[in-house]
Amino acid sequence: xxxxxxxxxxxxxxxxxxxxxxxxxxxxxxxxxxxxxxxxxxxxxxxxxxxxxxxxxxxxxxxxxxxxxxxxxxxxxxxxxxxxxxxxxxxxxxxxxxxxxxxxxxxxxxxxxxxxxxxxxx
Amino acid sequence: xxxxxxxxxxxxxxxxxxxxxxxxxxxxxxxxxxxxxxxxxxxxxxxxxxxxxxxxxxxxxxxxxxxxxxxxxxxxxxxxxxxxxxxxxxxxxxxxxxxxxxxxxxxxx
Numbered sequence: 001x002x003x004x005x006x007x008x009x010x011x012x013x014x015x016x017x018x019x020x021x022x023x024x025x026x027x028x029x030x031x032x033x034x035x036x037x038x039x040x041x042x043x044x045x046x047x048x049x050x051x052x053x054x055x056x057x058x059x060x061x062x063x064x065x066x067x068x069x070x071x072x073x074x075x076x077x078x079x080x081x082x083x084x085x086x087x088x089x090x091x092x093x094x095x096x097x098x099x100x101x102x103x104x105x106x107x108x109x110x111x112x113x114x115x116x117x118x119x120x121x122x
Numbered sequence: 123x124x125x126x127x128x129x130x131x132x133x134x135x136x137x138x139x140x141x142x143x144x145x146x147x148x149x150x151x152x153x154x155x156x157x158x159x160x161x162x163x164x165x166x167x168x169x170x171x172x173x174x175x176x177x178x179x180x181x182x183x184x185x186x187x188x189x190x191x192x193x194x195x196x197x198x199x200x201x202x203x204x205x206x207x208x209x210x211x212x213x214x215x216x217x218x219x220x221x222x223x224x225x226x227x228x229x230x231x
Contacts, residue, residue, distance in 0.1 A: 035220070037166075045158070045166065045209055047220035059218045095165055106172030107213040107220075108156035112165035 002026035002111055004096045009116030016086050016120070022079040022096030022113055030074040033099040035109060036081050038092035038118075046092075049081065050099060064090075086120045093117050124148055126212055126223035134231040141197040143226045145210035150190045154213045157186060157195045160225075161206045169208075170195065197228075205230055 008020040020036070036048040049070040050059045058070050069082040079096055094116050097109035125148040135141045145155070153173040158166040168177045170186040173193060183198040197204055210223040 037220075044225045045160075045211075045222040047222065050218060050220070061219075100171075102171055102175070105152050105154045106175065107154055108168050108171035108177070108211070109158075109166075110168045110171075110177060112167070114165055 002098075004098065004111055004113035006094065006096050006113045006116040009094065009118045011119045011121065012086055013122050014086060014088055014120055017082070017084045018086065018118060020081040020083065020094055020096075020116060020118070022081075024077045024079065024096075024098070027098070027111070029077040033101075034070075034072060034079045035097045035099045036070065036079075037095045037097055037109065037112075038090075039095070039115075040089075040092045043092075048094070051079070083118070086118075088120050091118060091120045124151060124212060124214060124219075124221055126210055126221050128208075128210060128223040128226045130226060131224070132227045132229060134229055135200050136231045137202060138199050139231075141200055141204075141228055143195040143197075143208055143228070145188070145193040145195070145223050147191045147193075147212060151212050151214075153189065154215075155186070155188065155193050156211045156213075157184075158209045158211065159204075159206045160209065166209065200228070204228065 003025045005023045035050040051070045055072045067085045071080045096113040098111035100110045127146045129144045155173045157170040160166040169180045207225045207227045209225045
């Protein structure tokens with residue numbers, strides 16, 4: 001079964017740090033780019049960050065650039081998101097997603113984890 | 123920066139009726155447009171990619187269309203399990219950025 005399982009969420013004070021992990025199984029992890037998407041309580045979906053298959057190329061939303069770092073360990077089939085200098089507005093459920101390029105002009109997130117909740121509050 | 127909007131914010135439909143959801147881009151975009159369905163307490167699920175193509179497991183009553191700045195998700199005959207929030211999403215090749223619309227909630231009339 002294809003599966004993504006996030007962990008690492010929790011309650012943290014503003015300015016604090018958290019590291020999210022996403023364990024992948026059921027597919028060939030190292031041949032797919034991966035992405036983090038977040039959703040604030042009661043709000044819509046926001047793209048956070050993506051990483052290439054090798055990990056050499058990383059991309060970030062402006063709202064997290066310089067504070068978050070995406071990485072992956074293909075030997076462990078695991079995706080990470082290091083979140084530093086957290087702000088109250090980073091409070092959200094963070095989803096790990098598999099980025100599939102079905103063809104030129106057809107990029108989408110076809111597998112999603114169940115999400116992990118991050119709460120930034122004093 | 124491309125901004126995606128969706129209308130209406132809420133669509134009230136009776137089971138068996140047709141639902142038409144709109145997604146608009148602030149400028150002309152490629153066909154790299156996807157649709158997702160999200161039910162309460164669940165992760166989103168991919169329905170459509172590349173504007174038209176149904177993802178694996180997506181029922182045939184879901185169809186996507188559009189070009190330029192206007193895109194549409196049509197549900198031909200709403201079933202009880204289709205009441206949910208629907209998001210469109212565009213991928214810009216360079217710089218690589220994914221942009222979601224704010225969502226349309228389809229609820230029971």
